[in-house]
Amino acid sequence: MKRIQSGTLRALSNKEEYFETTDLQRSIRQGYASLLSGEIEMPTPFDMGALIGPILNEGTESEFRAELTRRIRRFIHNRHPPLNVDVETVERHLIRRLLRTRKGQTTLSGIGVESSGSSQDWLQGIAPWRAVRDAQKEHSSVLASLGDNTRADIPKNILSHSMASVCGTLSLVPSADISELRSALGPVRTVSERHTQRIVKYLHEHTDWVHKHKSLLGREAPRSILRQRYRAVGMTLLAIWPLKEAIRKWMEDNPTTHLRYAMGQIVRSGQYPSAINDTLARISLIGSGTDGRSAPAGPSGLVTWWQHSA
Template sequence: MYLFTIEGGDGSGKGLATKIVSEVLEREFAFSSVEVTSEPRREHPLGRLAINSVSKRLMTPEQEAGLFAADRLDHSHGWILPRLLEGRAVVSERNIHSSLVYQGIVGALGINRVAHMNAAALVPDLCIWVDCEPDLAMRRIRNETLRGVSNKEEYFETSEFQGRIREGYRSLLSEDMEMPTPFDMGAILGPISNEGSEQQLRRCLTDGIRAFLHRRPMPINVDSEAVDQYQIRQLMRLSMGQSTLSNLGTDPAKSRSDWLDGQAPWQVLKIAQERHSEVLAAASEKNLLVMPKNLLNHSMSSICGTFSLVHTADISELRSAMGPVRCVSERHSQRIVKFLHDSSGWVTQHKTLIGKEAPRSQLKEEHFSYGRLLLAIWPFRSAIRRWQLSNPKTHLRFSLGQIIRTGGHVSSVHDTLARLSLLGCGIDDESPPNDQDGLIDWWLGK
């Protein structure tokens, strides 16, 4: 879903940073996978043409920049974009900012000219700038070359040249000059100094990635709703093909078409909210501090909704099934599942018969409709929460109709209709609604 790029001069430690970033993303966040790549692509004909143009020095700077741009555009749309659409994170060692610095600033083509040549390429969601002194970079390069680890003669000449590269990155990424369109949409993390220990570098990168992703930024190159629908579609397919493994303590995922259990959607939500209010009212003051206050918040909606797709899962499996859009941190997921088990009683837990595996949790049958409903109305969660706060004396059944008729939620209507086409409308032998009025009637239970 997100494109992370690692930038910096040769010998700055981009390879190590790429490794650390991919490890952090894999360990802490719920991407379907983390894919590592680099530019120019040494294994691809277009990438080799770009590399040869620099090493042989037979072309003009503009011709060289054109070859790098051709490799990048093919890489962007042929390899990176399909992976982002599937909810994966892509970490690229070098990307557009390398061309802006090497050809645009140091090569004197101008960053606007280089940006124009790359205008159809993907925009990095987060560019991570790794920095170090040119003399240290040159020592690293020579040591690696002598050991046969790398061959960077086509990229470096002297410490003076590396100094120009470093200043180019400093000018471009420290806002001394204006980042050209469309690459001004991405975030910048850095400079991250790599002149100390690997542990220091790891700590700085980890903190920066956490800060970026915990803000839940909208991805630049893909629609997050399309990514989440892809994740739901994949889980629905898996659930339809899952078999019962009762001897292992697992249950098959449900594929019920009547998941509303004969109730209107607003009734399902209202009953769940009333039961949740009862749990909060009975809680001690100390326990109340750590309990989720609203069933429509991100974490409760994500965890209960995801349970309605996977049904039985440990925390690791649950987070994997959430995907990047519904992602909740491991620690917070543990807290919410503990609350659902210990306090609300909405979840059961058991251990499998194999080994000392983590306990598996399952949403109870009577709360299945609530979990599935949260997935269906995910695009309207925040709007319904605001409506309830603004209209405390108005019945919940009127909420969705009033929200939709304000005219400011066209995309949410479209997205909810698309989700219902995946999940079903929750009523046997009924087709999902296909327009705004049909969606309102569905909410009312008509």
């Protein structure tokens, strides 16, 4: 009782609860009030931090821990844009590194794994809009044939964050197990481990997009490979990543309009100048997708790239 009365926190009943004196509560609250009101200047880098809460601490320690964990997870899953770094700079650096790794690897013949094909001709002669449209049609058809439980766990649109992340990343790596795939996702394309497993399982078991193989020797985890004919959509999803939400919204707002015209209308709207420039920078990095064709220059070049095949 002396420690409680003196204002020290004292754990009781197997740390299920603790007590605070009125003076200690006032002191803590006054400290937060001074910091959050601007009376006391917040030191760097905490002056750029985000606030989560309020989180009430009126129950047991386990209840407080559970609520704190829930709030932090929600904050992380909301993917708030960072304040001290350009997301696209980080993402292009990671994509460049994955491209270099892929360029230095080869596939053995005669083991049932498709050749990765030309690194520059990833569109394989089809227009980007067609790659997205055809993949979405196939995806929607597969979802319609599944039960409610499986369908509920898979995003309806391939432009969703998790689908675009997994398919786009698999188009950059020759093969990967779940751990390697999540490492290659990086902070921008990140998806939880459980959801990554769910997406890969769906692509392998219910579609023909992903091939899985496991070594006959040892205990290595199964490795996933995006089939070559779907690399066009995977790379396209990476290229248009900065505009994927705009394209997705356009598709929802214009269900009967041809997807071919989406990019032109988005560019002419004038609402996404930064995302358009970031998309152009990505295509400049990964290539136009057609051998011998240079990357598009400017918004009009982006529209031409989106609409035309080789």
